[in-house]
Amino acid sequence: MLVLEGESSFRFPLPASGMVLIGRDVEADLRLRDDSVSRRHARLTLHGGEVRVIDLDSHNGTLVNGRRVEGSHRLASGDVVTLGTVVAVLRTSTRAAAPAHTLEPEPLMERLRMEVERSLRYSRPLAVLTLALPESGLHREAVDNVCATEFHSAEAAGWMDDGHLLVLLPEVAGETGEEDLGERVEALAVACPGARLGYAVCPTDGCDADTLVTASRSAAEGGPPGLLRAASDSATRLSLGERSLLLADPAMVQLYALIRRLAASELPVLVNGETGVGKENAAFAVHHWSRRSAGPFITLNCAAIPEGLVESELFGHEKGAFTGAAAPRTGHLESAHGGTIFLDEVGELPLPVQAKLLRVLETKRITRLGEARERSLDIRIVAATHRNLEADAQAGRFRQDLYFRLGAATVLLPPLRERPREISLLARSFLAQACHALGRREMILSADTLQVLSHYRWPGNVRELRNLMDFAAAAGTGDVLEPHHLPPRVTGAPTAGAPPVGSPPTPTPRKPLSEEIRELERRRMEEALQEAEGVQSHAAALIGMPIRTFRFKMKQLGLTARGGQRGTPSP
Numbered sequence: 001m002l003v004l005e006g007e008s009s010f011r012f013p014l015p016a017s018g019m020v021l022i023g024r025d026v027e028a029d030l031r032l033r034d035d036s037v038s039r040r041h042a043r044l045t046l047h048g049g050e051v052r053v054i055d056l057d058s059h060n061g062t063l064v065n066g067r068r069v070e071g072s073h074r075l076a077s078g079d080v081v082t083l084g085t086v087v088a089v090l091r092t093s094t095r096a097a098a099p100a101h102t103l104e105p106e107p108l109m110e111r112l113r114m115e116v117e118r119s120l121r122y123s124r125p126l127a128v129l130t131l132a133l134p135e136s137g138l139h140r141e142a143v144d145n146v147c148a149t150e151f152h153s154a155e156a157a158g159w160m161d162d163g164h165l166l167v168l169l170p171e172v173a174g175e176t177g178e179e180d181l182g183e184r185v186e187a188l189a190v191a192c193p194g195a196r197l198g199y200a201v202c203p204t205d206g207c208d209a210d211t212l213v214t215a216s217r218s219a220a221e222g223g224p225p226g227l228l229r230a231a232s233d234s235a236t237r238l239s240l241g242e243r244s245l246l247l248a249d250p251a252m253v254q255l256y257a258l259i260r261r262l263a264a265s266e267l268p269v270l271v272n273g274e275t276g277v278g279k280e281n282a283a284f285a286v287h288h289w290s291r292r293s294a295g296p297f298i299t300l301n302c303a304a305i306p307e308g309l310v311e312s313e314l315f316g317h318e319k320g321a322f323t324g325a326a327a328p329r330t331g332h333l334e335s336a337h338g339g340t341i342f343l344d345e346v347g348e349l350p351l352p353v354q355a356k357l358l359r360v361l362e363t364k365r366i367t368r369l370g371e372a373r374e375r376s377l378d379i380r381i382v383a384a385t386h387r388n389l390e391a392d393a394q395a396g397r398f399r400q401d402l403y404f405r406l407g408a409a410t411v412l413l414p415p416l417r418e419r420p421r422e423i424s425l426l427a428r429s430f431l432a433q434a435c436h437a438l439g440r441r442e443m444i445l446s447a448d449t450l451q452v453l454s455h456y457r458w459p460g461n462v463r464e465l466r467n468l469m470d471f472a473a474a475a476g477t478g479d480v481l482e483p484h485h486l487p488p489r490v491t492g493a494p495t496a497g498a499p500p501v502g503s504p505p506t507p508t509p510r511k512p513l514s515e516e517i518r519e520l521e522r523r524r525m526e527e528a529l530q531e532a533e534g535v536q537s538h539a540a541a542l543i544g545m546p547i548r549t550f551r552f553k554m555k556q557l558g559l560t561a562r563g564g565q566r567g568t569p570s571p
């Protein structure tokens, strides 16, 4: 059991069976000194691999995972027990006698939701493993046997369908070579040759049950048989010329596969989606993957041009075509000859211009304003809109015939909030790019920040996320991006301002317990690293922390082997 008391943290080994009295009393087996702990505060009973805690009518009570203990409460590995202000975390590393729980999909998801909440609240590691059978039902019995014999009692597993087993691994951080994860994977891979295995960790790959399941499943499905693949390695980076896109959400991966197929044709494509969702990138992908990629890619934002100038911008004009047309000018459509024109916000085009555009599309010929002759035109159109063009067409706000032509192939990009798997990946990538561009030290996102980002609704979608990371890199001073560095609209915190007259005095703000524990851990780990002169195994031993957990936390807290924070300049 890891005990965090005041400034110190230590490991208290639990017996295999018997009782452990916790309190300030000299007779206590686990003797604590903090005044918030009663003399005889609580008792642990250990029997047959089961650990239970009972509160002994203590003054400040005993809490497990934030809930007050009433009567005798069974503990699972990773449970956080609070005694007054002292925090203890149970860690069972030996195999328990009880087999793992094999659950039906619904209870398994319910259990996962609980584990996610615990992981986030107390900053405890949690990994979610998916095993995809090589064929539905094949080796299923052998896999079931592994679940029954090999898993800890704190772990849970279950078949989500005929071909996919989901395993919840509390207290497993998903580190390379991690003992717990490695053992499970080996046992499963031996029982089921040809299985694909993938895992996701909380909060790095997701802050809710559904996202973690999707992430671990996509990692498994995209990997080679017999090997384990991390969700963080399963994102796709698409290079489209100078543009680089990150895709991880299965819906987005499928959409881009569709775009690639459509690119091979000459059909116009209509890209639909909220602002900032990535419509221009999708349009560029159509161009990049088409036979026109060597030709120009011209963008025109139809909403940004004053109504009187739209026609000349699109079709071009001859000298003297209208007042102010001092010289002839090639329109955007003509500039795109041999390539692709991207008409952003096409729904904003005035109706008369829509009629002219339709004619150009049908005849593949264009006439500049003020000119009689027609020029032939070889372009492909990709249009985009955040509006419902079909409804606009029905209501007469958009020409139906043009809508049918532009929307021959429609691609709908989901808003960022509907692809939670991508939020943390994009945030990390944008933050790294922004730090690099500013020439500043790398920053990492704390677990709490990942949680905040995953709960925000992102009305400005990917663009808003990119801007936010640019801001954080420019404004932040430390190496860890914490929620208080983010604007109140994102964190949901009330904006600054004088309290209304007559309102009660504001209490001194308190940090969440998880944040205090993290600060304490960081301090203790830094001291230990310095004392051990950077030898991680020694440092871990000095504060009684398992080396795996120590390494995981070093990474999470951005610590270097010299005890400083990542990127700290040497004196």
Ligand SMILES: Nc1ncnc2c1ncn2[C@@H]1O[C@H](COP(=O)(O)OP(=O)(O)OP(=O)(O)O)[C@@H](O)[C@H]1O
Pocket (backbone or CB within 6 Å): 244, 245, 246, 247, 273, 274, 275, 276, 277, 278, 279, 280, 281, 282, 344, 386, 426, 462, 463, 466
């Ligand atoms: N999958 C992605 N990976 C990396 N960057 C992305 C991704 N999707 C969008 N972006 C970035 O987000 C920003 C907004 O994207 P984009 O301009 O394509 O959105 P949009 O939907 O066309 O916006 P608008 O509706 O305002 O025209 C750009 O900086 C773009 O590069």
